[in-house]
Amino acid sequence: xxxxxxxxxxxxxRQRRRTKNTHQKLLEAARAVFAEKGMDLARIDExxxxxxxGKGTFYYHYKSKSQLIQELIKSxxxxxxxxxxxxxxxxxxxxxxxxxxxxxxxxxFSKCWEDFVLYFQSRSDLILQDCxxxxxxxxxxxxxxxxxxxxxxxxxxxxxxxxxxIACAITGFVSGYYSFAAIGSQDENIDEAFASLQGAMAAxxxxxxxxxxxxxxxxxxxCK
Amino acid sequence: xxxxxxxxxxxxxRQRRRTKNTHQKLLEAARAVFAEKGMDLARIDExxxxxxxGKGTFYYHYKSKSQLIQELIKSxxxxxxxxxxxxxxxxxxxxxxxxxxxxxxxxxFSKCWEDFVLYFQSRSDLILQDCxxxxxxxxxxxxxxxxxxxxxxxxxxxxxxxxxxIACAITGFVSGYYSFAAIGSQDENIDEAFASLQGAMAAxxxxxxxxxxxxxxxxxxxCK
DNA sequence: GTCGAAACTGACGATAATGTCAATATCGAC
DNA sequence: GTCGATATTGACATTATCGTCAGTTTCGAC
Numbered sequence: 001x002x003x004x005x006x007x008x009x010x011x012x013x014r015q016r017r018r019t020k021n022t023h024q025k026l027l028e029a030a031r032a033v034f035a036e037k038g039m040d041l042a043r044i045d046e047x048x049x050x051x052x053x054g055k056g057t058f059y060y061h062y063k064s065k066s067q068l069i070q071e072l073i074k075s076x077x078x079x080x081x082x083x084x085x086x087x088x089x090x091x092x093x094x095x096x097x098x099x100x101x102x103x104x105x106x107x108x109f110s111k112c113w114e115d116f117v118l119y120f121q122s123r124s125d126l127i128l129q130d131c132x133x134x135x136x137x138x139x140x141x142x143x144x145x146x147x148x149x150x151x152x153x154x155x156x157x158x159x160x161x162x163x164x165x166i167a168c169a170i171t172g173f174v175s176g177y178y179s180f181a182a183i184g185s186q187d188e189n190i191d192e193a194f195a196s197l198q199g200a201m202a203a204x205x206x207x208x209x210x211x212x213x214x215x216x217x218x219x220x221x222x223c224k
Numbered sequence: 225x226x227x228x229x230x231x232x233x234x235x236x237x238r239q240r241r242r243t244k245n246t247h248q249k250l251l252e253a254a255r256a257v258f259a260e261k262g263m264d265l266a267r268i269d270e271x272x273x274x275x276x277x278g279k280g281t282f283y284y285h286y287k288s289k290s291q292l293i294q295e296l297i298k299s300x301x302x303x304x305x306x307x308x309x310x311x312x313x314x315x316x317x318x319x320x321x322x323x324x325x326x327x328x329x330x331x332x333f334s335k336c337w338e339d340f341v342l343y344f345q346s347r348s349d350l351i352l353q354d355c356x357x358x359x360x361x362x363x364x365x366x367x368x369x370x371x372x373x374x375x376x377x378x379x380x381x382x383x384x385x386x387x388x389x390i391a392c393a394i395t396g397f398v399s400g401y402y403s404f405a406a407i408g409s410q411d412e413n414i415d416e417a418f419a420s421l422q423g424a425m426a427a428x429x430x431x432x433x434x435x436x437x438x439x440x441x442x443x444x445x446x447c448k
Numbered sequence: 449g450t451c452g453a454a455a456c457t458g459a460c461g462a463t464a465a466t467g468t469c470a471a472t473a474t475c476g477a478c
Numbered sequence: 479g480t481c482g483a484t485a486t487t488g489a490c491a492t493t494a495t496c497g498t499c500a501g502t503t504t505c506g507a508c
Binding site for chain 2: 171188
């Protein structure tokens with residue numbers, strides 16, 4: 001037994017890299033196809049075709065499309081969370097946190113259109129009765145992460161539902177604007193327009209929080 | 225020729241109603257199935273099954289699923305526009321317009337969950353490369369309608385892109401919040417929470433518009 | 449260089465969904 | 479009551495997609 005195990009004690013580098021590469025290629029291809037046809041209508045055939053591997057290879061790496069989606073969403077959201085974490089590290093008041101939070105989303109969405117599409121598609125999927133399994137958790141974690149950030153800069157204790165509402169408002173506003181801008185702005189550069197609104201959005205959300213908080217206390221003076 | 229035409233000069237009431245009814249039943253069934261499985265994964269079989277008619281009947285009324293979707297979206301959005309029109313009729317300043325605009329969306333979304341799902345799904349579909357044809361126009365008209373409303377209460381002339389951005393922000397904020405709330409708020413009543421935020425959203429968007437406008441002029445005093 | 453394990457392949461059977469169509473039912477007009 | 483037009487039906491041919499599997503290739507260890 002031990003002998004058998006010792007036959008492959010550590011994995012080999014070349015083969016290991018090749019495998020990793022295939023895995024990655026499939027993920028990339030899936031991103032592209034998903035952004036074209038949508039998650040539901042994307043065919044495994046096309047994904048493996050575009051990754052330039054046989055269809056069997058797909059099934060060697062992933063149990064099913066559902067599992068691929070799960071992994072993809074998880075990876076996308078954890079990247080988004082990482083971007084947020086990075087950008088918001090030293091925000092200490094609510095105004096600068098909001099600004100950075102929005103900035104992180106702009107940066108993330110602008111960097112890769114496919115990721116935004118996936119982000120939006122899966123949110124859209126989440127409101128269905130029969131949705132892909134396993135994509136709820138990453139979204140919940142993403143919201144929770146934002147809530148933690150908010151909590152750390154808001155002085156007084158807030159009830160959880162209020163925090164959640166604020167987080168929903170922020171993420172909803174940002175992604176909602178972006179998606180509408182994508183379909184609505186015929187010619188102009190979406191990302192540029194988006195970036196130019198960063199300040200306005202932050203101010204606006206600041207105001208939202210101020211108004212939405214049940215407690216009368218005003219820790220910030222968003223209204224100059 | 226004229227004789228032939230005169231054979232069916234006006235349609236008969238009973239048969240007419242029956243047909244209309246079937247048409248409506250199919251539309252209703254589609255709404256329900258779409259909200260369960262999503263537009264892509266909804267099967268014609270299931271729609272006609274749920275409408276309690278033969279599959280052939282579906283194809284008698286609609287050329288294809290694509291056409292059904294087109295009609296459905298069109299009807300939903302024109303209903304939304306009608307709601308907006310009704311609620312915003314006598315809003316004369318920007319603050320009250322925003323308030324009514326949000327109110328109209330809340331009312332509309334709350335009234336029928338299926339409609340919200342369809343609204344959101346089709347927006348999600350619109351950002352894909354290969355999306356259903358014919359759903360772009362209703363959305364464009366919806367945005368344009370909101371722009372017209374905005375224009376009528378904003379004193380000074382705004383460039384079209386700025387108006388569009390504001391419209392995107394409003395609709396994005398409202399629907400974005402609602403969708404996140406739907407997946408994020410585990411227990412509490414979404415509609416109630418949403419309604420309680422109506423004022424905060426309006427104030428917030430007022431602030432957004434104020435900040436986003438390039439011109440320095442301040443017609444409104446949103447900051448008390 | 450040869451052996452075994454891991455990675456890869458694409459043709460194939462099974463399944464599922466689409467859209468068609470010839471036959472049938474319903475209805476109002478005359 | 480019968481005729482033509484309109485509406486409805488579900489079995490069917492067609493097409494698309496899935497997931498499997500027996501066989502092949504790649505690679506590192508010895």
